[in-house]
Amino acid sequence: MSDRTIKAYASDVNGFFHRSARHxxxxxxxxxVAIQTKDLEDYLHELARSGLKFGSVKRATFAxxxxxxxxxxxxxxxxxxxxxxxxxxxxxxxxxxxxxxSLFQYLNRRQLSSEDSDVTRYRRDELxxxxxxxxxxxxxxxxxxxxxxxxTTSKPVSLIISTLFSLRLHASVLKKLRTYLEVxxxxxxxxxxxSFSEKPVDKMSIRHALNELSYALHLDCTPKLxxxxxxxxxxxQEIREPLIRQILSIxxxxxxxxxxxx
Numbered sequence: 001m002s003d004r005t006i007k008a009y010a011s012d013v014n015g016f017f018h019r020s021a022r023h024x025x026x027x028x029x030x031x032x033v034a035i036q037t038k039d040l041e042d043y044l045h046e047l048a049r050s051g052l053k054f055g056s057v058k059r060a061t062f063a064x065x066x067x068x069x070x071x072x073x074x075x076x077x078x079x080x081x082x083x084x085x086x087x088x089x090x091x092x093x094x095x096x097x098x099x100x101x102s103l104f105q106y107l108n109r110r111q112l113s114s115e116d117s118d119v120t121r122y123r124r125d126e127l128x129x130x131x132x133x134x135x136x137x138x139x140x141x142x143x144x145x146x147x148x149x150x151x152t153t154s155k156p157v158s159l160i161i162s163t164l165f166s167l168r169l170h171a172s173v174l175k176k177l178r179t180y181l182e183v184x185x186x187x188x189x190x191x192x193x194x195s196f197s198e199k200p201v202d203k204m205s206i207r208h209a210l211n212e213l214s215y216a217l218h219l220d221c222t223p224k225l226x227x228x229x230x231x232x233x234x235x236x237q238e239i240r241e242p243l244i245r246q247i248l249s250i251x252x253x254x255x256x257x258x259x260x261x262x
Contacts, residue, residue, distance in 0.1 A: 012063035016043050029076065037081045040064055045215060054214045061085050086218060094229040095219070097243050102217055103129060104247045117195045123180040124192055124201070125209045130176070132223070134244050135167045136230040139223045143200045145191040172248040
């Protein structure tokens with residue numbers, strides 16, 4: 001390997017043991033032998049959630065696989081916990097219907113957390129993904145969406161994006177929006193906020209959310225691909241309509257009460 005690759009791999013492996021040191025007294029051989037595949041998966045998941053690019057997470061995966069393979073070849077460990085780590089090439093083009101469903105199933109599961117911040121965040125991220133995939137809202141537009149831009153004078157209700165662009169929102173999307181407003185508990189006119197903050201969601205938070213989905217589900221979840229998927233669905237309403245109904249039916253039934261600013 002080149003010197004540059006060796007340095008990058010060494011940094012990735014050291015990063016893993018630095019993180020492991022927070023949970024143990026040292027990174028000696030006995031603690032290395034005790035490492036399980038889940039420990040490695042948790043670390044890679046943490047990298048993805050931190051906002052690290054998907055390509056960098058893949059590099060860390062290769063680094064760990066090579067490191068533990070070296071230990072195995074040296075007879076220092078009996079089994080390779082990194083052997084089962086999946087490295088899936090990024091898929092181009094558009095998301096398939098099954099992949100779209102898997103994204104929303106994942107977000108729904110994450111909403112079942114006992115942590116209020118997680119519940120708020122993943123309800124927000126679910127709405128963001130709905131708007132990007134099914135309504136064509138671009139990443140830069142998400143920060144500027146306002147509750148005061150929701151037009152309730154006509155049916156169906158519309159969300160005004162700009163002077164030239166408004167969206168007619170599905171009733172179930174409005175219910176999800178109402179639920180998100182309830183749990184975020186803020187009087188801000190901005191729709192998407194940072195968790196427990198009055199600040200509009202920033203581009204890094206959106207990037208973190210998409211990176212997490214990319215890693216957790218082994219697919220490419222970039223803004224460009226999401227927009228390509230939106231354009232494809234717009235051209236194939238026979239796919240879009242049943243798919244959005246399926247997406248909106250995922251999860252348990254919520255009690256949608258009256259929400260502030262809804």
